[in-house]
Amino acid sequence: xxxxxxxxxxxxxxxxxxxxxxxxxxxxxxxxxxxxxxxxxxxxxxxxxxxxxxxxxxxxxxxxxxxxxxxxxxxxxxxxxxxxxxxxxxxxxxxxxxxxxxxxxxxxxxxxxxxxxxxxxxxxxxxxxxxxxxx
Amino acid sequence: xxxxxxxxxxxxxxxxxxxxxxxxxxxxxxxxxxxxxxxxxxxxxxxxxxxxxxxxxxxxxxxxxxxxxxxxxxxxxxxxxxxxxxxxxxxxxxxxxxxxxxxxxxxxxxxxxxxxxxxxxxxxxxxxxxxxxxxxxxxxxxxxxxxxxxxxxxxxxxxxxxxxxxxxxxxxxxxxxxxxxxxxxxxxxxxxxxxxxxxxxxxxxxxxxxxxxxxxxxxxxxxxxxxxxxxxxxxxxxxxxxxxxxxxxxxxxxxxxxxxxxxxxxxxxxxxxxxxxxxxxxxxxxxxxxxxx
Numbered sequence: 001x002x003x004x005x006x007x008x009x010x011x012x013x014x015x016x017x018x019x020x021x022x023x024x025x026x027x028x029x030x031x032x033x034x035x036x037x038x039x040x041x042x043x044x045x046x047x048x049x050x051x052x053x054x055x056x057x058x059x060x061x062x063x064x065x066x067x068x069x070x071x072x073x074x075x076x077x078x079x080x081x082x083x084x085x086x087x088x089x090x091x092x093x094x095x096x097x098x099x100x101x102x103x104x105x106x107x108x109x110x111x112x113x114x115x116x117x118x119x120x121x122x123x124x125x126x127x128x129x130x131x132x133x134x135x
Numbered sequence: 136x137x138x139x140x141x142x143x144x145x146x147x148x149x150x151x152x153x154x155x156x157x158x159x160x161x162x163x164x165x166x167x168x169x170x171x172x173x174x175x176x177x178x179x180x181x182x183x184x185x186x187x188x189x190x191x192x193x194x195x196x197x198x199x200x201x202x203x204x205x206x207x208x209x210x211x212x213x214x215x216x217x218x219x220x221x222x223x224x225x226x227x228x229x230x231x232x233x234x235x236x237x238x239x240x241x242x243x244x245x246x247x248x249x250x251x252x253x254x255x256x257x258x259x260x261x262x263x264x265x266x267x268x269x270x271x272x273x274x275x276x277x278x279x280x281x282x283x284x285x286x287x288x289x290x291x292x293x294x295x296x297x298x299x300x301x302x303x304x305x306x307x308x309x310x311x312x313x314x315x316x317x318x319x320x321x322x323x324x325x326x327x328x329x330x331x332x333x334x335x336x337x338x339x340x341x342x343x344x345x346x347x348x349x350x351x352x353x354x355x356x357x358x359x360x361x362x363x364x365x366x367x368x369x370x371x372x373x374x375x376x377x378x379x380x381x382x383x384x385x386x387x388x389x390x391x392x393x394x395x396x397x398x399x400x401x402x403x404x405x406x407x408x409x410x411x412x413x414x415x416x417x418x419x420x421x422x423x424x425x426x427x428x
Binding site: 020021022023040041043044071072074075076077078080081082088090091093094095098107108120121122123124125126127128129130131132133 | 144150186190288291292294329332333334343346368
């Protein structure tokens, strides 16, 4: 898909926010795709981690609104141990999640969990799920 | 040598079988562990944001409790607790600026700088007992039991807290070999089970878990051994749903590595192993191999 790039499509403020929260530089990515090839969840993603890095480099905040990648990421760290550029990609995913969650836009509502689910689920599933999907 | 034991929340409820089998096995091995008298939830996942230090306070408090107890080592059984405590410890050891912020924030607590050694029971057994000695202590070798070691994520990644080589671990293989089991190597051993996505995107988690189970049985495994209660939930507890959803998926019992340790040490009672919490096939398989009565 061709992407139009101009000074109007680059959201520098958004790029800076991702860099500040994650402490990582997505500019280091040279698009080798090792992350996408290693990611156990990439089948469920509409945008692979590699492509997401490219969108970040191009400052395409508007397009990132439709990307499900950070919400499907399981923070398994497979991409991080394999990235030849040493980018901690899960931290970039966390930054993208937090930018949304900090606007009180929860991805799951704990109050919607059914009593039988609460009884069934181990605590670590709920604590980690709430940490990743609620603000 | 006395060491602190940090159980974590899930071991007191859904994963009692992990705790009871581990405590009995450690006792049989002559390891003196003392549960922390006060502990809190570690937070289950380590904070990955540079500006979010508040979520690191909880695991650091637990580490301060270890130091207060007079011990210099803490052992955990749950992989997620291990990861969270070990990473918080690394941060307090290496990041001077964040260490100061966290210590200043917790002005009611003594300062902490990563003095405690955080172990998972697996690397503790390797370093303190060793596989040769463990082999000698085995009373009931798990002969003919084809077990696939499943590592998951949090014992191996990121590399700075890995209990073995992150890309080619042998620790669980060696542990199972010492117990006399037939170890089944399979590529899915390091893949993620989908973890907390069972809450956010259950389909994604089940699909990831299904691949792991199919891979293990495809390589001839009769059972999986693991250390994480969330992996156990996705791979074990959710197996019935996966079997109805995905054609050809075979039933496979899931054990905590501590249950196999207890059985191999001759501790076969129901109180120790609590197989009633596992899939029904877990107890049946061991009975069929005459490993438990």
